[in-house]
Amino acid sequence: MTAEAKAAIAASPALTERQEARRRRILHASAQLASRGGFDAVQMREVAEAAGVALGTLYRYFPSKIHLLVATMQDQLQHLHSTLRKHPPSGDSAAQRVAETLMRAFRALQREPHLADAMVRALTFADRSVSPEVDTVSRQTTAIILDAMGLDHPSPRQLSAVRVIEHTWHSALITWLSGRASIAQVKIDIETVCRLIDLTAEDDDSA
Amino acid sequence: MTAEAKAAIAASPALTERQEARRRRILHASAQLASRGGFDAVQMREVAEAAGVALGTLYRYFPSKIHLLVATMQDQLQHLHSTLRKHPPSGDSAAQRVAETLMRAFRALQREPHLADAMVRALTFADRSVSPEVDTVSRQTTAIILDAMGLDHPSPRQLSAVRVIEHTWHSALITWLSGRASIAQVKIDIETVCRLIDLTAEDDDSA
DNA sequence: CGCTAATCTAGAACAAGTTCCAGACTTGAT
DNA sequence: ATCAAGTCTGGAACTTGTTCTAGATTAGCG
DSSP states (O other), X not given: OXXXXXHHHHSOXXXXXXXXXXXXXXXXXXXXXXXXXXXXXXXXXXXXXXXXXOHHHHHHHSSSHHHHHHHHHHHXXXXXXXXXXXXXXXXXXXXXXXXXXXXXXXXXXXXSHHHHHHHHHHXXXXXXXXXXXXXXXXXXXXXXXXXXXXXXXXXXXXXXXXXXXXXXXXXXXXXXHTTSSOHHHHHHHHHHHHHHHHHHHHOOOOO | OOHHHHHHHHSOOOOOXXXXXXXXXXXXXXXXXXXHHHHHHOOHHHHHHHHTOOHHHHHHHSSSHHXXXXXXXXXXXXXXXXXXXXXXXXXXXXXXXXXXXXXXXXXXXXXXXXXXXXXXXXXXXXXXGGHHHHHHHHHHHHHHHHHHHTOSSOOHHHHHHHHHHHHHHHHHHHHHHTTSSOHHHHHHHHHHHHHHHHHHHHOOOOO
């Protein structure tokens, strides 16, 4: 990635209307191609063509394929989060609500398994140059989980539990996407890790 | 990957001595290059040259870079497992012993962060064509954890907990390798998820 | 409007993973 | 020892992510 491209990404504000439209077209093309054939089907030349943009321009907006797919994930997560806000989970305990929320997200991913493949593979393959963007995704995920728990001021213990839940969520998705775990297996793993929430709710003293 | 290469890998038995030596040289070269510069530094041409083998031969033994690195991980895990057998963890509870074991493995990885990077990235990036090999790694990891727990016949509950621990282990490693989590953070996550073990040890009735 | 800097385009060029090929070498069976 | 089948070698070729360049277009400003 060139230095100027890095700067262009860092200082994201102040895009003209046409630039904003280009960005949208690129993200749309990315999601579309990903939905068809997953990570491998998102080929930079094809994204550029489908978005009606030169290859160099694509790289100005997203300095690598990984950046592009992580940005695509940010986009999708935002949709998901607003959907979830409108229809909050209904479980009695925090653990139930979190599990319910994650299973809902999981079902959404099952509807577009190729897209899920592209996004999750990009996320876990990302190296340090994509850390800020991956971190954003992580914060979005955390926000969704905390929403489901109904917490505004989580304790350090609870934050640790949320982190572990996110770890499990990502890794379980990978095993499912690579065909090494069934949907039922993922469900069990999610429910298992969510028990940590109840655990941290009880005793919050011992170091 | 060609069909014949797939067959060569599937039916691994009966390698001549020279072939076994070649395989060793390749794995050694892979680990060496990985130790230097991580995933990107393991370039197939360089591996072939360092192992004194033609590029086509390298691909006959390992049908892709991912296969090669996952095999490298199998190799390293085997070392680790035998080391751990000789010096078992000393904690009182199963959770303590597992956490101790994983932290020991983590410290080993910290000594070769580039190698860790190459192996873990390959593992999580692997697609379906590498599932059998990745599954082997997973079983090795499970065996190490069960050893630490001191269990021969784990309950389904306990197996679920172990699965979640593995998820957390892999994902926490990724966040550490990509610089998004500190060593201390990883330690906390491991200790947090290990509490699941104590949880499953207690009540093993409710569905 | 007219200028200047930034942006965009088309396309060549480069890098590394992967595939393919023709010929030399090994191996195993007879 | 010899032959057939399988394996290895060196190297070219192909694919796709990434970079670079020269010229056209656009945006913002006086």
